[in-house]
Amino acid sequence: MAAVPQKTIHKYLRHNKKFPHVWCPGCSNGIVLGTIIRAIDDLKLERDDIAMVSGIGCSSRMPVYVDFNTLHTLHGRAIPFATGIKMFKPHMKVIVITGDGDATAIGGNHFIHAARRNIDLTVILINNNIYGMTGGQYSPTTPHDDVATTMPYGNIDNPFNICDLAIGAGATFVSRTTAYHAIEAQNMIKKAIAHEGFSLVEVISACPVIYGKLNKKGNAPKMMNQMKDNSIPLAAVNKLPKEKVEGKIIRGILKEVDRPEYTKAYQDLVDKLNNK
Amino acid sequence: MAQKETKMVSKKNNKPKKNIVLMQGNEAIARGALAAGVNFFGGYPITPSTEVAEIMSEELPKRGGKFMQMEDEIASIAVIIGASLAGAKAMTATSGPGFSLMQEGIGFAKITETPCVVVNVMRGGPSTGLPTKPSQADLMQTRWGTHGDGPAIVLYPSSVKESYELAIRAVNLAEKYRTCVVLLSDEVLGHMREAVEIPDIKESQIINRIKPTVPPEWYAHYEQNQKYLSPVASFGEGYRFHVTGLAHDKFGFPTNKSSEVQIMMDRLKKKITHNIRDLVQIESFMMDDAKIAIFAAGITAQAAKKAVVDARAEGIKVGLLRPLTIWPFPDSAVEKMLKRVDTVIVPELNQGQLIHEIERLAKDKKDSKIIRIQRFDGELISPDDVFKAIKEAN
Amino acid sequence: MAINKNTSKYCETRLSGSGGQGLILGGIILARGAIKDGLKVSQSQSYGPESRGGSSRADVIINDDMIYYPEATHFDILLALNQESCDKYIYDLKPEGVLIVDTTFVKNVSVMDSKVYEVPFTKLATEKIGSVVTTNILALSFLVKITKVITEKSLEEAIKESVKPAFYEMNMKAMKLGFELADNYK
Ligand SMILES: Cc1ncc(C[n+]2csc(CCOP(=O)(O)OP(=O)(O)O)c2C)c(N)n1
Ligand code: SF4
Numbered sequence: 001m002a003a004v005p006q007k008t009i010h011k012y013l014r015h016n017k018k019f020p021h022v023w024c025p026g027c028s029n030g031i032v033l034g035t036i037i038r039a040i041d042d043l044k045l046e047r048d049d050i051a052m053v054s055g056i057g058c059s060s061r062m063p064v065y066v067d068f069n070t071l072h073t074l075h076g077r078a079i080p081f082a083t084g085i086k087m088f089k090p091h092m093k094v095i096v097i098t099g100d101g102d103a104t105a106i107g108g109n110h111f112i113h114a115a116r117r118n119i120d121l122t123v124i125l126i127n128n129n130i131y132g133m134t135g136g137q138y139s140p141t142t143p144h145d146d147v148a149t150t151m152p153y154g155n156i157d158n159p160f161n162i163c164d165l166a167i168g169a170g171a172t173f174v175s176r177t178t179a180y181h182a183i184e185a186q187n188m189i190k191k192a193i194a195h196e197g198f199s200l201v202e203v204i205s206a207c208p209v210i211y212g213k214l215n216k217k218g219n220a221p222k223m224m225n226q227m228k229d230n231s232i233p234l235a236a237v238n239k240l241p242k243e244k245v246e247g248k249i250i251r252g253i254l255k256e257v258d259r260p261e262y263t264k265a266y267q268d269l270v271d272k273l274n275n276k
Numbered sequence: 277m278a279q280k281e282t283k284m285v286s287k288k289n290n291k292p293k294k295n296i297v298l299m300q301g302n303e304a305i306a307r308g309a310l311a312a313g314v315n316f317f318g319g320y321p322i323t324p325s326t327e328v329a330e331i332m333s334e335e336l337p338k339r340g341g342k343f344m345q346m347e348d349e350i351a352s353i354a355v356i357i358g359a360s361l362a363g364a365k366a367m368t369a370t371s372g373p374g375f376s377l378m379q380e381g382i383g384f385a386k387i388t389e390t391p392c393v394v395v396n397v398m399r400g401g402p403s404t405g406l407p408t409k410p411s412q413a414d415l416m417q418t419r420w421g422t423h424g425d426g427p428a429i430v431l432y433p434s435s436v437k438e439s440y441e442l443a444i445r446a447v448n449l450a451e452k453y454r455t456c457v458v459l460l461s462d463e464v465l466g467h468m469r470e471a472v473e474i475p476d477i478k479e480s481q482i483i484n485r486i487k488p489t490v491p492p493e494w495y496a497h498y499e500q501n502q503k504y505l506s507p508v509a510s511f512g513e514g515y516r517f518h519v520t521g522l523a524h525d526k527f528g529f530p531t532n533k534s535s536e537v538q539i540m541m542d543r544l545k546k547k548i549t550h551n552i553r554d555l556v557q558i559e560s561f562m563m564d565d566a567k568i569a570i571f572a573a574g575i576t577a578q579a580a581k582k583a584v585v586d587a588r589a590e591g592i593k594v595g596l597l598r599p600l601t602i603w604p605f606p607d608s609a610v611e612k613m614l615k616r617v618d619t620v621i622v623p624e625l626n627q628g629q630l631i632h633e634i635e636r637l638a639k640d641k642k643d644s645k646i647i648r649i650q651r652f653d654g655e656l657i658s659p660d661d662v663f664k665a666i667k668e669a670n
Numbered sequence: 671m672a673i674n675k676n677t678s679k680y681c682e683t684r685l686s687g688s689g690g691q692g693l694i695l696g697g698i699i700l701a702r703g704a705i706k707d708g709l710k711v712s713q714s715q716s717y718g719p720e721s722r723g724g725s726s727r728a729d730v731i732i733n734d735d736m737i738y739y740p741e742a743t744h745f746d747i748l749l750a751l752n753q754e755s756c757d758k759y760i761y762d763l764k765p766e767g768v769l770i771v772d773t774t775f776v777k778n779v780s781v782m783d784s785k786v787y788e789v790p791f792t793k794l795a796t797e798k799i800g801s802v803v804t805t806n807i808l809a810l811s812f813l814v815k816i817t818k819v820i821t822e823k824s825l826e827e828a829i830k831e832s833v834k835p836a837f838y839e840m841n842m843k844a845m846k847l848g849f850e851l852a853d854n855y856k
Contacts, residue, residue, distance in 0.1 A: 049512060080318075471704075661744065
């Protein structure tokens with residue numbers, strides 16, 4: 001009997017459980033989920049050792065679909081919940097799925113403090129420049145002048161550069177890519193998971209149904225093409241003239257350094273106190 | 277209902293007891309929690325609870341446990357729930373402003389049935405209020421503080437020794453009932469010191485989670501017919517279950533179906549309302565022939581007790597009913613009391629919280645006289661205050 | 671309205687003054703000493719939000735039977751290390767109670783029939799012991815010798831348990847001076 005070809009993701013999805021998923025057609029969240037699964041499969045990690053923790057938002061709905069230890073928490077609080085798991089079971093690989101609002105508005109404080117501690121969490125931040133779940137209010141990454149349901153006359157706020165924020169706070173692995181660059185994302189996520197310390201992968205994403213519509217960005221394929229056209233790899237930055245770099249999304253590993261990891265430092269303290 | 281017998285005289289043996297130490301209320305909470313097996317503490321400093329965190333930061337790493345000072349109280353409740361899901365016995369300690377910040381997380385622990393203990397050493401409020409002064413103004417917040425419906429388990433000791441005992445009990449009940457248990461104290465109780473004989477805690481007095489043995493495919497995190505103390509899985513041990521703050525089915529997967537939601541809500545409610553006998557603890561002090569009863573908790577009950585002894589010396593038939601469990605409220609003990617006494621005096625350090633419950637239960641007994649003594653200026657209700665009320669009522 | 675009027679050991683002590691004068695430590699030492707004497711004890715305190723300055727007090731209730739209420743309300747012994755606390759608490763001192771004041775700061779004492787002891791503790795601690803931080807031990811030792819609320823031996827052991835080893839000698843000096851002052855008090 002000929003074997004039915006299986007896709008990697010099918011090994012990991014809770015297919016008999018809560019499908020269909022909640023995401024709109026054309027949403028980038030599914031693409032990001034696929035890259036995460038393939039990265040984990042490449043790394044040959046034990047599913048039992050993986051915890052996937054999220055906050056609240058469209059992006060944060062991800063954990064329920066995958067067959068790991070999964071935890072869907074409160075808006076903004078995924079990182080401290082994840083911290084508790086990692087601290088108590090340091091052998092686990094703890095992956096945080098969060099949105100731009102979840103991680104940098106309501107959860108901004110937790111985000112910078114986890115980076116400061118350099119606790120070994122892999123934060124995959126899906127940045128769609130808007131509050132998707134609640135229907136299109138502006139987020140800390142909505143570009144200036146863009147329209148949101150709570151900025152009907154154009155955004156007067158200024159957006160965060162999330163990677164700069166993470167670097168400033170002390171994260172030891174900081175990277176950025178887009179949902180269009182799925183293979184790049186997969187490789188970055190692999191590196192981020194393997195990295196010992198606080199790691200961030202910011203994935204610029206498309207929310208065609210809300211953000212795209214409000215800002216006349218076109219349909220999902222158009223928004224994917226915009227990610228391709230509006231981003232440049234880090235390696236190209238120095239080679240290009242200034243005007244070609246300005247306003248572009250810079251993709252790549254922006255920081256990768258070694259610094260003592262928090263749960264290890266804690267274990268050292270325990271060992272010292274017990275004269276091991 | 278567990279009735280505590282109060283022994284008046286305790287001079288039974290003259291042998292020097294060995295394990296007597298001068299202990300602070302907050303220290304008793306920390307030591308009790310450690311004795312109960314707490315191995316994870318996450319917190320944020322706040323007067324008058326900070327000593328609990330300080331002791332934990334010193335003790336836990338020595339025992340291989342984990343201590344974390346978080347960036348705020350929201351993170352503190354989150355980190356202990358995360359740790360508990362990974363298998364820890366987890367606790368935090370705070371006071372008014374921090375307790376307010378924790379409310380959303382407390383609801384998360386309740387709906388996800390994740391054991392944890394939150395200590396609230398009450399100070400004067402609202403807002404920053406009186407950081408170094410006692411109050412009992414958070415009794416209702418412990419019951420209704422988090423949004424949404426559902427019962428709560430809240431304990432309130434009234435001595436240093438009892439702080440130790442109820443800390444153990446709080447951890448045990450959190451594990452047994454898979455919920456967030458609030459342990460109350462107050463600024464005076466938390467900071468006062470008493471000579472405490474540290475009891476020997478036997479292993480049998482400690483409740484631990486039981487690990488499941490069924491194959492992972494059979495496991496449901498919220499089994500419908502689950503008995504209390506049924507096996508519960510932790511993250512990272514082969515049972516890859518889902519946990520969400522959304523309404524969920526027995527596997528933990530989100531649901532909107534009213535039939536499944538009803539099951540979940542019933543489960544959350546009944547595990548408490550069907551176990552009142554196990555949960556409610558009350559002390560009955562000189563109540564046998566009492567015509568006047570004082571109903572008081574925590575530090576205020578101490579003043580009441582002294583007033584009772586003094587009034588008894590003058591021949592007044594007065595007693596004290598003291599809840600060690602504030603929620604679920606000891607309805608049946610209070611109803612029994614209301615049948616027997618003419619007058620109930622309710623002293624409390626707030627603008628009237630326990631009294632609502634007494635009035636609720638007294639509404640069919642119109643001849644009961646209910647007297648309130650309320651103080652909310654940062655000072656305690658003194659034995660004299662209660663004594664005067666007893667004299668007037670007599 | 672003291673409880674257990676018939677038991678000889680019931681004693682309410684309030685140590686009062688301002689934050690930073692070591693009163694809470696004084697209360698802890700007194701309480702530890704009482705435990706060593708085989709007595710029951712309850713120690714509580716009240717202080718302001720600031721750790722220096724502001725008013726501060728520590729209460730110690732000692733009994734050979736159950737103690738119901740941890741705060742002192744009718745004092746058998748009142749130590750006042752500043753004028754404000756002396757003025758504030760003097761009305762709750764029992765008629766037969768003992769008042770001990772630090773005359774470095776307390777200039778007016780208005781009591782009718784209590785026993786009053788006036789000693790410049792802060793001044794003596796600074797001049798004779800060489801450190802103002804020993805004021806609490808000096809005053810406490812004086813108080814113990816005068817009132818016999820706990821034994822001298824237990825006080826000494828409690829001090830040893832409660833102060834850092836580096837400060838032990840200095841505090842012993844303060845204790846001895848306190849005892850001496852009490853012996854020679856006229
Ligand atoms: C405490 C709290 N405040 C507000 C909300 C409502 N809320 C749910 S999701 C969300 C925004 C989500 O935006 P983002 O994190 O960017 O994720 P996205 O939906 O865009 O993926 C908000 C405000 C909430 N759930 N909890
Ligand atoms: S609203 Fe936007 S982010 Fe949310 S699922 Fe739809 S497309 Fe995706």
